[in-house]
Amino acid sequence: MNLVEKDKQYVLNLYKRIDIEIDRGEGSYLYDVDGNKYLDMYSGISVNNLGHLNKTLSDIIAKQAERFMHLSNYFACESTVNLAKILVENTFASKVFFSNSGTEANEAAIKLARKFGRKYSDSKNVILTASNSFHGRSCGSLTLTARDRYKNDFLPLLPRVKNFIYNDTNDLKALVNDDVCAVFLETVQGEGGIVEISQEFIDKLMKLSKQYNFLVIIDDIQAGLGRTGDFLSFEKYGIKPHVATLAKSLGGGLPLGAMLVSEEVEDVLKPGDHGSTFGGNPVACAAGEYVVSNIADSEFLNQVKRKGNIMISGLNELKTKYPLVIRDVRGRGLMIGIDAGQYAQSIKNTALELGLMLNVTNDTVIRLLPSLNINDKEIEEFLGKFEKTINSIKTAR
Ligand SMILES: Cc1ncc(COP(=O)(O)O)c(C=O)c1O
Incomplete structure (x- = not known):
């Protein structure tokens, strides 16, 4: 029995588990037991705000x-x-x-x-x-x-x-x-x-x-x-x-x-x-x-604002490019919602195959809550993988 199966057997079934066994985390990334690397865009639902393994x-x-x-x-x-x-x-x-x-x-x-x-x-x-x-x-x-x-x-x-x-x-x-x-x-x-x-x-x-x-x-x-x-x-x-x-x-x-x-x-x-x-x-x-x-450091907070703006403007460009999939981009700082309507769940699933961990809330909204010390290179990686994911949806093209 692997961990996910054991979890099903012994832990009260209250959560929608993702079928991956996490081995460790580092910065903005999680690694599974098979050595696959995932860019974590919701950091434990805004818990690991300073990244994993600090x-x-x-x-x-x-x-x-x-x-x-x-x-x-x-x-x-x-x-x-x-x-x-x-x-x-x-x-x-x-x-x-x-x-x-x-x-x-x-x-x-x-x-x-x-x-x-x-x-x-x-x-x-x-x-x-x-x-x-x-x-x-x-x-x-x-x-x-x-x-x-x-x-x-x-x-x-x-x-x-x-x-x-x-x-x-x-x-x-x-x-x-x-x-x-x-x-x-x-x-x-x-x-x-x-x-x-x-x-x-x-x-x-x-x-x-x-x-x-x-x-x-x-x-x-x-x-x-x-x-x-x-x-x-x-x-x-x-x-x-x-x-x-x-x-x-x-x-x-x-x-x-x-x-x-x-x-x-x-x-x-x-x-x-x-x-x-x-x-x-x-x-x-x-x-x-x-x-x-x-x-609480003001320079740290300025960086959160700056990185949030980069993400939001990158996502707005994608919204212009793929209006049938991305209906709205909203939020501020590094608390960002992408309304993807009925596509939200399949975007989340496809992204995972590309090593991008996304979270969906309220059924239709992809909720981004990355670690607050995510760097510019990781933001670029996110935007690239996210576009690739959207591109894989037939309606988008
Ligand atoms: C706005 C808000 N209030 C309260 C809670 C509950 O917090 P906890 O899960 O730590 O009890 C949450 C959790 O997601 C939340 O987002």
């Missing part, structure tokens, strides 16, 4: 593991404090809560929002989220996720969560009243197919937040940490949310999430209100210190 990072992890791997929450931990400090120094936040995942960061934010509302009235507990949003799969964060196919089999979920149409200010306005305690929002919907929020929507949201005293909670789990070319994705809009959630690349591949909170709401949750055994794990936070200090 020697400095693995040394840092080993060093912390040799000191201690876990401390209970009764003790302050140096790497956890250091990571919180870097996050505070580089963002709107005054304090940080650490979790193990994105879902759990959002769970913490749900509790913070509900407790915030309760200070004002027993009915101020309505949470609004956007159509097509993705916020996780535990029961609380799944309630926020506005996609019936993920939810229907698990109803009833949390009460008093409603959805507005993404980017539709009138729809948002129609749902807002004094009972709303929070709005959760992705500034770029990742699972939803790389769709960006407009400045107009954000401006309206912030205005309503002041008027009706609700929290703005940005789920930056996929779009944050340099992915869009800004350290946090919402910096572009010139706003300071009350809360933001992070995960994905935060722990450099180790499980780590965070809820960043602004000074205004840093006292809402009190000792005993929330917690986690593993959240803020010393080893994951030591890795996080390295990841965040690298990504």
Whole structure:
């Protein structure tokens, strides 16, 4: 039995596995056990943002593991404090809560929002989220996720969560009243197919937040940490949310999430209100210190923007050349969506044969989330192989 067959036999079947046995990773590449090399264009769905096999990072992890791997929450931990400090120094936040995942960061934010509302009235507990949003799969964060196919089999979920149409200010306005305690929002919907929020929507949201005293909670789990070319994705809009959630690349591949909170709401949750055994794990936070200090560097972020622009303009040229296959190219930084309609899946399969690993989200969108330190030569390789893949589709020619 090979690994893929054993996986089928022993691991609960919840994921669409790719039939390849990965041996190792290095930079932007993955290698299978037969020695085949693949250019990885989604880096563990935006987890390996500094590439695979970063020697400095693995040394840092080993060093912390040799000191201690876990401390209970009764003790302050140096790497956890250091990571919180870097996050505070580089963002709107005054304090940080650490979790193990994105879902759990959002769970913490749900509790913070509900407790915030309760200070004002027993009915101020309505949470609004956007159509097509993705916020996780535990029961609380799944309630926020506005996609019936993920939810229907698990109803009833949390009460008093409603959805507005993404980017539709009138729809948002129609749902807002004094009972709303929070709005959760992705500034770029990742699972939803790389769709960006407009400045107009954000401006309206912030205005309503002041008027009706609700929290703005940005789920930056996929779009944050340099992915869009800004350290946090919402910096572009010139706003300071009350809360933001992070995960994905935060722990450099180790499980780590965070809820960043602004000074205004840093006292809402009190000792005993929330917690986690593993959240803020010393080893994951030591890795996080390295990841965040690298990504928060302005020159690093400028490079993400520059490389994103090269990719987007290359893809737009392909869109002009192959309009029947590429319907839209969108996104910013190195978070890019290519709407390829019914061809998305077959492009993904053909690309794999050419040594190019692509990911498809929302059925029709090829989602590019390469490592943020992908180099120009690798971008060129991607564009060449991607064109070759499209060319192999009959309709394209
Ligand atoms: C925007 C967003 N929120 C939340 C999550 C859930 O994070 P996790 O899988 O770490 O629980 C994801 C995961 O893809 C995400 O993209």
